[in-house]
Amino acid sequence: MMMQTRVRLWKSVVELANEEDARLLLHRVVECFPLHVELWLALARLETYENAKKVLNRARKRLTKEPTIWIITAKLEEANGNTSMVGKIIERGIMALQREGLVIDREGWMKEAEASERTGSVVTCQAIIHNTIGIGVEEEYRKMTWVADAEECKKRGSIETARAIYAHALTVFLTKKSIWPKAAQLEKSHGTRESLDALLHKVVTYRPQAEVLWLMGAKEKWFAGDVAAARAILQEAHAVIPNSEEIWLAAFKLEFENHEPERARMLLAKARERGGT
Structure with missing residues (x-):
């Protein structure tokens, strides 16, 4: 409880600071509270592209079971025009998380794909779908499951996610x-x-x-x-x-x-x- 209070106090201070002071403060805060992913992400948002990559690399070493960092890294590369890197990052992320013993929640990752679509990170959305849509789905049920997934996404207005599901399904069921x-x-x-x-x-x-x-x-x-x-x-x-x-x-x-x-x-x-x- 004391730790959570201290984190909240630091976050309040950061919110009141100007951008440069907030950046300097966050560099100190992430060293004090390295297991709070939102602090790392806040710092990455305030940094330049090159520095943001360094921040996210440090964050991954501290938070080895945190999927969000991999997703934000993919979005960072997409936002800077490095779309060829996006799929590799998500693929490496999934493998790294599995090595750490994290169970990949297919439904949760599909929500992340839809969230990526909503923020305009369509390539990241596609990469997430390609690398996670088949996890935990038995082979005989893949076609039925993927069609249902795509149609549900379409109903929710997640058109790019639905597209990505169909695109992946068609590579498997040509x-x-x-x-x-x-x-x-x-x-x-x-x-x-x-x-x-x-x-x-x-x-x-x-x-x-x-x-x-x-x-x-x-x-x-x-x-x-x-x-x-x-x-x-x-x-x-x-x-x-x-x-x-x-x-x-x-x-x-x-x-x-x-x-x-x-x-x-x-x-x-x-x-x-x-x-x-």
């Missing part, structure tokens, strides 16, 4: 048809035309029989005013799934509504020759 449409719908609702186009291009490479995703890709190109690209997608889809009536009809509709009646008529004729309904 050919699973149930994940791709959900990931595509997320991009359609919250991404850009470019991000959706990239995802759809990727999915038809791994799931060439995914009729609905071919159709989504063509529709997006059409709505973007690129009729030629929509036509090309449907032609490619037809080559892969030649007996799909939905693709035939989509191709017909594209031509008919873009005032190409002869093209539309030829498509229907060919479709009937193939024995379509």
